[in-house]
Amino acid sequence: MRPVVLDGRSLARQIEQKLELRVRRFANHCGGHVPTLATMLVGDDPASTVYIRMKRNACRRIGMESALVTLPRTATTEEVLAAVIRLNQDPEITGILLQHPMPAQINERMCFDAISPQKDVDGVTCSGFGRMSMGLSAYGSATPVGVMRLLEHHRISVEGKHAVVIGRSPILGKPMAMMLLAANSTVTICHSRTGNLAQIVRTADIVVGAIGKPEFIRGGWIKDDAVIIDAGYHPGGIGDIELSEAAVRSAAYTPVPGGVGPMTIAALLANTVDAAERAAVGYPSPLT
Numbered sequence: 277m278r279p280v281v282l283d284g285r286s287l288a289r290q291i292e293q294k295l296e297l298r299v300r301r302f303a304n305h306c307g308g309h310v311p312t313l314a315t316m317l318v319g320d321d322p323a324s325t326v327y328i329r330m331k332r333n334a335c336r337r338i339g340m341e342s343a344l345v346t347l348p349r350t351a352t353t354e355e356v357l358a359a360v361i362r363l364n365q366d367p368e369i370t371g372i373l374l375q376h377p378m379p380a381q382i383n384e385r386m387c388f389d390a391i392s393p394q395k396d397v398d399g400v401t402c403s404g405f406g407r408m409s410m411g412l413s414a415y416g417s418a419t420p421v422g423v424m425r426l427l428e429h430h431r432i433s434v435e436g437k438h439a440v441v442i443g444r445s446p447i448l449g450k451p452m453a454m455m456l457l458a459a460n461s462t463v464t465i466c467h468s469r470t471g472n473l474a475q476i477v478r479t480a481d482i483v484v485g486a487i488g489k490p491e492f493i494r495g496g497w498i499k500d501d502a503v504i505i506d507a508g509y510h511p512g513g514i515g516d517i518e519l520s521e522a523a524v525r526s527a528a529y530t531p532v533p534g535g536v537g538p539m540t541i542a543a544l545l546a547n548t549v550d551a552a553e554r555a556a557v558g559y560p561s562p563l564t
Contacts, residue, residue, distance in 0.1 A: 280528035282426050282505075288538035291425075291546060292338050298549050299339040305559060311370040311552035312341040313397070313544075314363045318356055318378045319349035328375055334541045340548065343369065353383045357390050364392040370555065371397030371548040376447070385446075394555065397547035400447050409454045415547045420452040422539025423484070423505055424459070432503055432528060435460040440477055442466045442493055442516070443486030448507060452484055468492070485516030495521025504529035507536045 303310050313335055315328050328344070335342040345359055356378070363369050372395045378384050388400040396404045399417035407414035427434060439461040443449030453463045461482065466473055468487060477483060477497040483504050485493050490510040495518035498504060504526045508516030515532035523529045530536050553559050 277527075279523060279526045280430060280432075282430055282528055282530045282535055284422070284426055284530065284535045284538040284542075287426060287429050288542040291542040292334070295542075295545055295549050296338040298553070302549070302552055302556070302559070303339070306556055310339060310341055311548050312343055312368055313548045314343045314345055314366075314369045314372045316345045316347070316356075316359060316363075316372065316374045318347045318351050318375070318382060321377070324375045324377070331373065331541055331544065334545055335548075338545060338549075340545070349379050351379070352381065353386060356382055356387045360387060360390045364390075364395060369395065370552045371395050371544075373398050373544065374400065376400075394551060397551050398447070398544060399451065399547070405446065405451060405454075408451060411458060415551070416455065416543075417447045417451040418543040418547065419448050419486075419507055419536060419540040420455050421547070422541075422543040423452065423507065423536060424455050425543065426530070426536070426539050427503075427505075430528065434482060436462075437481035437503075438462050438464070438479055439482040439484065440464045440466060440480035441484040441486060442470075442473070442477070443484070443488065443507075445486065445488075449484075449486045452486060452507075456482070456484075473497075483517070487516050489516060490514050491516070491518045493517040495519065495523075498522040498526070500525045501527045503527050505536065506530050506532050509533060509537060 299310055317328050332342040363372050372391050389402055391401055393403050397415050399415045404414045408416050434456055439456045441449050441453045444465055444467045453465050457463045474497045478499050480502055483498055483502055486507045491514055493516055506515035506517045
């Protein structure tokens, strides 16, 4: 059988169409007011600038507003914190996206954790991660949420499967592992210093590349009929996994680009619309 291509672009378009209807309904209920995502960019990293533009364009597509907040590359942690606090206190702002990575002098974790839980639509705070891990209500990190929606859409069950997540970042690898665990996978978390990494990957029914290094995970490590989730993206259109060798032998895989990336943005938008509906006094229960 040919592998299933987990097309994130197609599903993201479907999600956006539904979100556009929800935004219209919200505006009708709230006198024309629409959800607003604040996008914060510290410095001038080219990739981050592109990502911010993509997210703001996506807001426009579904009728949401976006507010761009920029700080110079020389900004201090205190200056970033002050900007976050202003956004927390602004009633017009529904959700806050603090683009990462930030310049080295910034304490990223402190800045992430300053975001109000009600506006943490990118799922980056320790509080949000803890609540998600314990099965409580929280906005999950956007990329793992997008991956889970993509698997669900294609009716790929992860229950009882061995999932190997390569990467341990607090906004991708770790929450991805927790979400798979909550869906009854048996999860192994690996990283660049894991011993016998190739042997561990060969045992995986589901492989998630989330390490941030181009084609670090070799195609020959992946067994036949595995499900391959590549959450990396690097210049030249390659991910964290050597898909050219592994994809043809897989049961299903995410292309790079066009797999995980669009789903990250779709999940971010959905979280922001959810946040707006929950915050609006007297608003009906969120639609699905």
